[in-house]
Amino acid sequence: xxxxxxxxxxxxxxxxxxxxxxxxxxxxxxxxxxxxxxxxxxxxxxxxxxxxxxxxxxxxxxxxxxxxxxxxxxxxxxxxxxxxxxxxxxxxxxxxxxxxxxxxxxxxxxxxxxxxxxxxxxxxxxxxxxxxxxxxxxxxxxxxxxxxxxxxxxxxxxxxxxxxxxxxxxxxxxxxxxxxxxxxxxxxxxxxxxxxxxxxxxx
Numbered sequence: 001x002x003x004x005x006x007x008x009x010x011x012x013x014x015x016x017x018x019x020x021x022x023x024x025x026x027x028x029x030x031x032x033x034x035x036x037x038x039x040x041x042x043x044x045x046x047x048x049x050x051x052x053x054x055x056x057x058x059x060x061x062x063x064x065x066x067x068x069x070x071x072x073x074x075x076x077x078x079x080x081x082x083x084x085x086x087x088x089x090x091x092x093x094x095x096x097x098x099x100x101x102x103x104x105x106x107x108x109x110x111x112x113x114x115x116x117x118x119x120x121x122x123x124x125x126x127x128x129x130x131x132x133x134x135x136x137x138x139x140x141x142x143x144x145x146x147x148x149x150x151x152x153x154x155x156x157x158x159x160x161x162x163x164x165x166x167x168x169x170x171x172x173x174x175x176x177x178x179x180x181x182x183x184x185x186x187x188x189x190x191x192x193x194x195x196x197x198x199x200x201x202x203x
Contacts, residue, residue, distance in 0.1 A: 084156050087113055097138075097197035098166070100124075100179055102131060105133065107166075107179065117192065120185040126174030136160040136199045141190060155183075156190035160199040166190075171200055 057195030085094045087110050092099035100122065101107070108118035125131040138160050145157035145167070154167040166189045169180030179201075181189060194197075 035059060049182040085113065085165065086183050087115060089115065090119075091202045095133075095198050096200040098160075098193055098199045100131075100199070100201040102201065102203045103134070107181070107185070107189075109189065117188055118185075120181065121171055123169065123171045123174060123180035125177035129176040130175075131175075131177050131179060131201060132161050133201050136201070137194050138193050138197045139195070140195060154178070156186040156191050158189055168194075183197060 058201055077136045086092065087094055087096065087099065087108070090099045090108050090110070091097075091101050091164065092108075094110070096110050099110055099118075101109045101119075102124045102138040104119075105122050105124065106119035108120075109116050139162075140159050142157045142159075143155065145154040145165070146152075147154055149163075154165060154169070157167040159165040164177050164179075166179045166186060167182055168183050168186040169175055169178065171180060171182060173180075
């Protein structure tokens with residue numbers, strides 16, 4: 001009986017020594033890792049993740065620095081279009097070489113935005129034969145033109161539209177679309193205007 005107690009006692013001592021050896025990591029037995037893991041699990045307090053598993057965290061990206069460029073205002077003004085400026089005392093722009101105001105029944109010759117002749121009296125086209133309104137250019141000139149359509153002479157004719165011209169004509173009777181001028185005015189228009197010169201007609 002006494003021998004049995006001694007054996008049991010020795011077994012207990014050996015068991016305690018084995019547990020102590022596994023815990024310290026000095027044993028080479030295959031059970032050692034399991035005991036160590038069990039000891040760590042038992043002594044470590046459970047930790048709770050603070051990240052919501054349903055939340056996706058966007059990756060952090062590095063943005064390039066924003067470069068701002070200052071625009072220095074220029075003091076150069078855009079050139080004013082010559083056609084925008086008006087010739088003083090006329091309804092036409094500075095681009096015109098001849099200006100006609102049908103409502104006022106007046107006409108001018110212009111050079112570089114300045115009146116060089118006029119205003120002079122005119123007679124425009126009659127109803128059904130209205131003088132066209134717009135910007136045109138001298139097409140050709142004829143000192144002794146004759147209209148076969150109307151069987152009338154058109155001295156000092158300056159054509160600026162098909163069939164329409166400045167020429168000597170009555171200042172009391174409406175034309176068939178042409179611009180009638182006195183003999184003196186027609187001569188001045190004929191000798192001043194050249195092919196390609198701009199003619200502006202307004203109403």
